[in-house]
Amino acid sequence: MQNLWRAQKTTEAGANLFIELNYFVNHLILIKIIRKMSMISLTGTYDTPNGSRYLQQLCKHFAHKVEAQCTENSGFAALGFGDTTFVATDSALVITIALKGGEDPMDAQRMIDAHLVRFAFREEFETMSWSIDAHAAHH
Template sequence: MTQHIAQVPTTNGSRYLQQLCKHWSHKMPVEFDAQAGKISFPNGTVATLANAAETLDVTLDVPEGVDAAHMQKVVADHLDRFAFREAPLSFDWN
């Protein structure tokens, strides 16, 4: 399992993480509140989101054999849709 972390600059992290979690809750297991969320993808990837004052902190735990770059793009593209007023958001994955 590899871990990929991005601190996305935005003051709307709570709104975006809730929208993303609600969006995916129809397709996969999701847990969330106003400050944090967790999305469990069918391929074993787990996305954890946390609202901070100036950032939305996104962590992807990606199993071996799963394309991490693809999962980063999936999460970033979906968040950009919800953040259309300030998109594209800046994702600097570590």
Template sequence: MFETSTVVNTIEGSKYLRHLCKHFNHKVEARWNDHQGEIEFDIGRCTMAANAEALHIHCRAEDQARLEELKAVIKSHFDRFARREQQVLHWPQG
């Protein structure tokens, strides 16, 4: 398995977690509450945890290509949802 994680420092973590899960739930399986979320894509799994200070995002896939695709999907949607607050998701390099 290939994995990566990131943290977005924001007091709106719970809002973004719910928004991402609700959005993707129209096409893939997603489960969430105000503090935890999980999205099952064909290419991998994304889990999230939110607290008063941050949104923690963890992605896992079977190979690097799928992981890169999953990271791109999550980033593009997060960045779109958070643009008003000028939040941008950054994945670690390497």
């Protein structure tokens, strides 16, 4: 540890590199701990008056490959990265994904967003507003 401290103090550029590398390593370790000890859920929200239409399109599309079902205002799909629920209101589409252990949240977000880009092209959709929630897994 003393050698690292000396290397950090040697130059400002070196110190900044050390700090950035240290942050990156700690971030990776934290992600691994969260994935092992937590249940991660993602929630995407898209403000649109057409949530019901997109919910039904997504569920029907996913039903060709996985278990999926829907009504006008709610749906479910057993996607590869985790169970996914869909809720449509008059003003939004909300998608919640309970990620399976070890799945990358960014992959799930990209996949859902990519499908909505095709279905919501008239609205020039780009991405849902995503949030992530990690909570202790029940053992």
